[in-house]
Amino acid sequence: MEELIEKLKREVIEQLNLEDIAPEDIDADSPLFGEGLGLDSIDALELIVLLEKNYGLKIEDPKDGKKIFHSIRTMADYITEHQKP
Amino acid sequence: MAKQVVITGIGILSSIGKNLPETIESLLASRSGIGTLKHLNSPHQDEFPFAEVPYSNQDLLDIARLTDPSNYSRNTLLGMIAAGEAFQHARLDRLPRLKTGLISATTVGGMDRCELYFNDFLTNNSKNQYIDVYDCADSTERIANILNIRDYLTTISTACSSAANAILLGARMIRRGRLDRVVAGGTEALTSFHVNGFSALKILDKMPCRPFDANRNGITLGEGAAYLILESEEAAREGDREIFAELAGYGNACEAYHQTASTPDGKGALLAMERALNVSGLDPSAIDYINAHGTGTDNNDIAEGLAIERLFGEKIPFVSSTKPFTGHMTSAAGSAEAILSILCLTHRMILPNLNLKTPMPELHFTPVTELRKNTDVSLVMSNSFGFGGNNTSLIFRKSTD
Amino acid sequence: MAAYINGIGLISPQHTTDPALFLPDVMEYTADFLQVINPNYKEYIHPLAARRMSKLIKMGITSAKIAMADAGCQMPDAIITGTGLGSVEDTEKILTSMNAGEQLMNPTPFIQSTYNTISSQIAITLQCHNYNTTYVHRSFSFESALQDALLQCEEKVIKTALVGGIDEMTDNHLLITRRAGHWKMQPVNNLKLLSYQTPGALAGEGSAFFLLRDRHSPGDYGVLRDVKTFFRPKNLRITEQEISTFLSVNNLTVSQLDAVILGYNGDILFDTVYDQLGSGIFSNQQQIWYKHLCGEYYTSTGFAVWLAANILKHQYIPAAVKFNNQPVNPLRQILLYNQYRNTNHSLILISR
Numbered sequence: 133m134e135e136l137i138e139k140l141k142r143e144v145i146e147q148l149n150l151e152d153i154a155p156e157d158i159d160a161d162s163p164l165f166g167e168g169l170g171l172d173s174i175d176a177l178e179l180i181v182l183l184e185k186n187y188g189l190k191i192e193d194p195k196d197g198k199k200i201f202h203s204i205r206t207m208a209d210y211i212t213e214h215q216k217p
Numbered sequence: 218m219a220k221q222v223v224i225t226g227i228g229i230l231s232s233i234g235k236n237l238p239e240t241i242e243s244l245l246a247s248r249s250g251i252g253t254l255k256h257l258n259s260p261h262q263d264e265f266p267f268a269e270v271p272y273s274n275q276d277l278l279d280i281a282r283l284t285d286p287s288n289y290s291r292n293t294l295l296g297m298i299a300a301g302e303a304f305q306h307a308r309l310d311r312l313p314r315l316k317t318g319l320i321s322a323t324t325v326g327g328m329d330r331c332e333l334y335f336n337d338f339l340t341n342n343s344k345n346q347y348i349d350v351y352d353c354a355d356s357t358e359r360i361a362n363i364l365n366i367r368d369y370l371t372t373i374s375t376a377c378s379s380a381a382n383a384i385l386l387g388a389r390m391i392r393r394g395r396l397d398r399v400v401a402g403g404t405e406a407l408t409s410f411h412v413n414g415f416s417a418l419k420i421l422d423k424m425p426c427r428p429f430d431a432n433r434n435g436i437t438l439g440e441g442a443a444y445l446i447l448e449s450e451e452a453a454r455e456g457d458r459e460i461f462a463e464l465a466g467y468g469n470a471c472e473a474y475h476q477t478a479s480t481p482d483g484k485g486a487l488l489a490m491e492r493a494l495n496v497s498g499l500d501p502s503a504i505d506y507i508n509a510h511g512t513g514t515d516n517n518d519i520a521e522g523l524a525i526e527r528l529f530g531e532k533i534p535f536v537s538s539t540k541p542f543t544g545h546m547t548s549a550a551g552s553a554e555a556i557l558s559i560l561c562l563t564h565r566m567i568l569p570n571l572n573l574k575t576p577m578p579e580l581h582f583t584p585v586t587e588l589r590k591n592t593d594v595s596l597v598m599s600n601s602f603g604f605g606g607n608n609t610s611l612i613f614r615k616s617t618d
Numbered sequence: 619m620a621a622y623i624n625g626i627g628l629i630s631p632q633h634t635t636d637p638a639l640f641l642p643d644v645m646e647y648t649a650d651f652l653q654v655i656n657p658n659y660k661e662y663i664h665p666l667a668a669r670r671m672s673k674l675i676k677m678g679i680t681s682a683k684i685a686m687a688d689a690g691c692q693m694p695d696a697i698i699t700g701t702g703l704g705s706v707e708d709t710e711k712i713l714t715s716m717n718a719g720e721q722l723m724n725p726t727p728f729i730q731s732t733y734n735t736i737s738s739q740i741a742i743t744l745q746c747h748n749y750n751t752t753y754v755h756r757s758f759s760f761e762s763a764l765q766d767a768l769l770q771c772e773e774k775v776i777k778t779a780l781v782g783g784i785d786e787m788t789d790n791h792l793l794i795t796r797r798a799g800h801w802k803m804q805p806v807n808n809l810k811l812l813s814y815q816t817p818g819a820l821a822g823e824g825s826a827f828f829l830l831r832d833r834h835s836p837g838d839y840g841v842l843r844d845v846k847t848f849f850r851p852k853n854l855r856i857t858e859q860e861i862s863t864f865l866s867v868n869n870l871t872v873s874q875l876d877a878v879i880l881g882y883n884g885d886i887l888f889d890t891v892y893d894q895l896g897s898g899i900f901s902n903q904q905q906i907w908y909k910h911l912c913g914e915y916y917t918s919t920g921f922a923v924w925l926a927a928n929i930l931k932h933q934y935i936p937a938a939v940k941f942n943n944q945p946v947n948p949l950r951q952i953l954l955y956n957q958y959r960n961t962n963h964s965l966i967l968i969s970r
Contacts, residue, residue: 152665170666173478177419177725184722194419219773260721324732326754335713338794348798352703353733353754358849358961367849371762372755374704374733382751389769410712414728471697471750473741476670476729488747604729605738607750 136208144204147182148175160204168203176201187211219392221450222464223616226307228299228402229556231441231543232268235280236302241560247588249542249571251425251437257329257407265421268439268544269407270295288346290327291440293356295549296404299442300360303400307446309364312456315397318369319361320387321444322379322403324548326353329408356404369396374548376603377510379403380443381551381611385467387447397452402444402552411547412438418477420514424572426545428511428538429518429584431575436512439544443553462559465596465614466499468492472606478516483524485608486510486600490528493598493610503596504534504612506567508558509584510600511538512545521600522580533582534598535589541571551601555611558597562615566590619772621779623839623968625689625829627681628924629654630912631808631822635681637688640928644911644938648807651787651821652913667743670726674705674786677825678736679743682780686744689829689837695776696749697737698766700759700783702916704733706791714790736784749776757962759783760826760917764845764966771832782827783917792821802884809938811884811910819883822913826920828927839927840952843967844868850961854894857963861899861955864965876949877904877929879922880941881956883914888959895955896941905941919956919964926952926968 141155144164148171162168165176176197183189183200189211191197200210227237232250234240243250250268254261257269270277277294278286281301289297300319304310309317327350334344349355357372369390373382380403387399415421415438422435453460470492472485479485494501510521518538525533539557546553561567570584595615602608628634631652632645645655654677659668662680671679678699686694703709708727715723729735734752741750749770753762760783767779792801802818811820830842846864851857865871878900880892896905906929912921929935933949954966 149669150665151669172475174476174670174725174729177417180419181417181722181724332713332716336717338797339717339790342797345797348794352756354702354756354758357755361849369847370755370849371753371758371847374752374754375737375750376732376734386751386766389773393769393772395769409716411728413716413723414712414725414731417723417725417728469749469751471738471741471747473738473745473747475742476735476738485747603734604732605734605750606741607734607738607752 133208133212136211137204140204140207143182143186147178158204163203164201187215189214220394222388222391222447223450223453223460224445224462224464224559225448225453225458225460226303226446227461227556227559228302228306229443229553230270230295230299231546231553232270232439233542237306244542244560244568247569247571249425250439251541251544257409259409259412261412261416265423266425266437267407268437270440288350290350290355291329291406292323292325292327292404293359295406295442296321296356296360297363299404300364300400300402300444303444303446304364308456308458309398309446315452316368317366317398318390318396319357319364319366320371320373320383320399320401321357321360322373322383322548323353323356323405324374324376324379325405325408325411327351327355328410329406332408332410364400366400375607376605377547378551378601378603378607378609379548381555381601381609382469384445384552384555384611385469385609388464388467391447391449397449399447400444401447402442403549404442405440405546405548407438407440422513426513426540427572428513428540429522429570429577430573431577433513433515433518435514437544439546441543441546441553442549443556445552445555460616462562462616463614464611466493466497466612468496469609472608474606477604479520481520483520485606486521486524486602487527489608489610490524490598493612497612499596501529502532504598505594506535506561506597508554508597508599509536509538510602511540513540517602518577519579522577526581535567536582536584537568537570538584539568551609554601555599558599559613561594561597562613565592565594567592567594619768620841620843621768621771621830621832622834622841623828623927624831624835624837625685625691626839626924626927627684627688627827628921629657629677629681630824630921631655632911634924635684637684640932641936646807646809648805650805651792652808654823670730672705672707672730674707674784675730675736675739678782678784679740681825682740682782682827685780685827685829691778691829693744693746694748694778694780694829696767696770696779697740697746698751698763698779698781699737700753700763700917701733701736702754702756702759702785705730706786706788710788710790756916757956757958758847758964760920761845761847761964764842767830768845777832779830780827781830782825783920784825785915785917786823787821787915808910812882814884815886817885817887819885819914822915822918824912824915824918824921826924828923840930841969843969846965848963851963858899861965868967870951872899872903875903875951875953876947877906877935877952879906879908879926879952879954881909882907883909891957891960902944904944904946906935906939907941908939919954919966922954923966923968926954930968930970
C-alpha cells in the first residue's frame with residue numbers, strides 16, 4: 133500500500149504538472165482539492181484519465197471522482213479494491 | 218447618434234434543415250435534428266448522439282454548386298452555403314455595393330481536414346494543399362471571396378459565444394458608421410478533435426440533451442452554420458426589401474472565474490444580460506422570450522437559470538433552450554439561435570424546450586415545453602456563453618415595417 | 619477617434635521585457651525560426667495557476683501584466699486579444715495523440731487549445747469581468763483587436779483597454795507550414811535576412827500587450843490614431859490608393875510621415891510590394907523594418923507597434939531597424955504598413 137501511495141504521488145505530480153511540489157510535500161491523507169493542494173474540476177478530469185491509462189480503471193461519472201480523489205490514500209484504496217489481481 | 222441596426226437576411230444550415238424554409242418546417246413540426254453520427258468517423262459514434270448535418274462533403278459541394286472539389290474543409294462548405302443564403306435572402310447580390318463587411322466566427326476552423334491529414338503533414342507532401350485550410354480565417358476568406366466582400370473582414374473565436382460576438386461587433390460597426398452592411402455569423406463542423414475534447418471533459422450526454430431537466434447530463438454536439446445580414450436602417454431601405462427584426466441590444470461580459478465552469482450563481486450570465494438591456498434601454502419586463510444558452514450541462518443550466526431569476530424577478534419571460542433541436546452548434550450556436558429567436562418574432566411563436574420531462578427543483582420557473590403558436594412576441598433575448606466565461610447576450614425587436 | 623498607448627509588455631526574440639529599455643542590444647541568431655527570450659514566468663504567475671499553462675498562455679499573461687504595471691493600471695475596461703493560431707503546442711499535443719491512435723484525451727490541452735483561453739485567463743488573473751473577446755484572423759488578428767478597442771473609445775464605453783497580439787511557433791508547425799511555402803528551407807542569420815534572396819520568410823513568435831487609454835496621461839508613448847485592414851488588393855495601384863485614402867481620412871499626406879515601418883520578412887516573392895512602395899510613394903520617407911528582429915508571425919505587427927511607440931517616446935531610431943537613411947526631423951507621425959503574402963494588408967497610424 134505504501135508503495136502504491138508513493139507511486140501515486142509521483143504520478144499525480146507528473147499528470148497535473150505540479151512543478152514546485154515534491155512527493156514528500158504531499159500528505160497521503162490531506163485533501164487534494166480545495167484548501168489542500170488546491171486542485172479543481174479540470175484536475176479531477178485529468179486524474180480520471182490517469183486512473184484509466186495507468187490502472188485500467190474507468191470512472192464514468194465525474195461526480196464519483198469526489199470521493200475517490202479525496203486524498204492520495206483514498207485513490208490508493210480505490211485502486212487496490214477495483215484492480216483485478 | 219448611433220444608427221439603428223436591422224436584419225434583412227438570414228441563412229442557416231444545420232441538422233434540422235439545409236436552408237431557412239427547411240429549418241422553419243422542422244421547428245413548426247418540433248422535429249429534432251439529433252441522431253446517429255454518419256459522416257464523421259469517431260470512436261464515440263455509438264456512445265453519444267449527435268446533431269450532424271445529414272450531408273457528406275460531396276453533397277455539400279453540390280448544394281454550394283461548387284464544381285472544383287479543391288481543398289474545402291467541411292467548415293468552409295457549411296459557412297459558404299449559409300452565408301450565401303443570407304446574402305441572397307437580403308437580395309444583396311442585386312443591389313449596388315455599399316461598405317460591406319464579413320465577420321465570421323469559428324473555433325475548430327479547418328480541423329476536420331487537419332486531423333485527417335496530420336500524419337501526412339508531418340511526413341510527406343501529398344496533402345500540402347490542406348495545410349493552409351487548417352486555421353480559423355480560411356473559411357472567412359473563402360466566404361468573402363464568393364460574396365466579393367473586400368471592405369472589412371475578420372474572424373472571432375470566443376468558444377461557444379463566438380457567433381454572438383460576431384453579431385455584436387457587426388452591430389457596433391454599423392452603429393458608428395464604419396460599415397453599412399455586415400454579413401455576421403459563424404460556422405462549425407463536427408470534428409474528432411472537439412468530440413474527443415468534450416468527451417474528455419465528461420460533459421456529453423448519452424441521451425439527446427435535456428436542457429433545464431433535473432436529470433440533464435450534458436451536451437449533444439451539433440454542427441452547421443448560420444449568418445445574418447445586418448444593415449443600417451438607411452441601407453436597408455434600398456431596394457424595397459423586408460426587414461425581419463431590429464438588433465436592439467447586446468452585452469458582453471467575462472465571468473473571470475474558471476476556464477470551463479460558470480460561477481454557481483451565474484454572475485457572468487447576469488452581467489451579459491444586464492449589459493444587453495442597458496444598451497437597449499429596456500426594462501427586463503419588456504422581454505417576452507429568452508432563447509437560453511441552455512446546454513444541458515449541470516453547471517450551465519443552474520447558473521443561467523438562477524441568473525434569469527435574479528434579473529427578471531417575479532416576471533420571468535417565456536424561456537427555452539433550442540439546443541434539443543439543433544444540438545450545440547458551438548461557435549455557430551450564437552448566430553443559429555439568434556436566427557431562431559428572430560423567427561419567433563416573425564412567426565409569432567415560442568419555440569419549445571424539447572426533451573424536458575422533470576423541471577429543475579432549484580428553479581422557480583419552467584421553460585416552455587410545447588410549441589406556442591399565435592403568440593405575440595415583440596422582444597427576444599438570445600444568450601450565448603462560452604468556455605473561459607466569455608458570455609454574450611443579444612436582444613432583437615420585432616420589425617414595425 | 620484615438621487611443622493613447624500608456625503601457626507596453628513585449629516578449630520577443632529580443633530583450634524587450636523591461637519597458638525602461640529600448641533595444642539596448644540586438645540579438646543575432648542563425649536559426650530555423652526566432653524564438654522568444656522567455657522571462658522567468660514564475661515571477662509573474664503563481665505556480666498553481668501555471669500548472670496547466672503551456673508557453674503561449676504564460677507569454678500572454680506575463681506580457682499583459684507587464685503592460686498593466688507599466689501603465690499603472692489595475693483593471694482594464696476591456697481585454698481584447700488577437701492570435702492567428704492560438705496555442706499550437708496544445709493543439710499538436712492532441713493531434714499527436716490522436717495520430718497515435720490514442721482514444722483517451724487529456725482535457726487540459728483541449729481547453730488550452732481554444733483561442734480565447736489567453737484573453738479569458740488574463741481576465742481570471744485580473745478578476746476582470748469587463749468586455750472580453752478574441753480575434754483569430756491571420757494577419758488581421760491584432761489589427762482587429764486594435765480596431766475594436768478604438769471603436770469602444772469612440773462609443774465612450776471604455777476608458778482603458780488591454781489589447782494584445784500573440785502567436786508561437788513550434789518545430790512541428792514549422793515543418794508543416796514549410797511544406798506550404800511559408801518559410802525559408804534552411805536556417806538563416808536574422809541580421810542578414812534580406813541577403814538570401816530566396817522564397818519564404820523567417821518565422822518568429824512573440825506576445826505584445828498594450829494598455830490603451832481614451833485620454834492623455836503621464837508616461838504615454840504615443841497616440842494610436844487609426845487602424846485599417848484591406849484584403850486582396852487587385853494590384854499595387856489599389857494598395858497605394860488604400861494608403862493615401864487612409865492618410866487623408868486622418869488629415870495627412872505621405873510627405874508628412876516622419877517614418878514608415880514596413881513588414882519586410884525576407885520572402886522575395888512578396889517583399890517586392892515593399893520594394894515598389896519604398897522606391898515609389900515612400901521614397902522620401904525614412905523607412906524602417908523589424909521582422910529580422912522578431913520573425914514573421916500573424917501578430918508580428920504587435921512588435922512593430924512597440925517599435926513605433928518607443929521611437930516616438932525616445933525620439934530615436936535604432937540603427938538596426940533603419941532601412942534607409944533620410945535626414946530625420948522630430949519624429950511625430952509614423953505609419954506601419956504590413957502585408958502577408960499580398961493577401962492581408964494593414965495600416966496603423968501612430969503619432970506623438
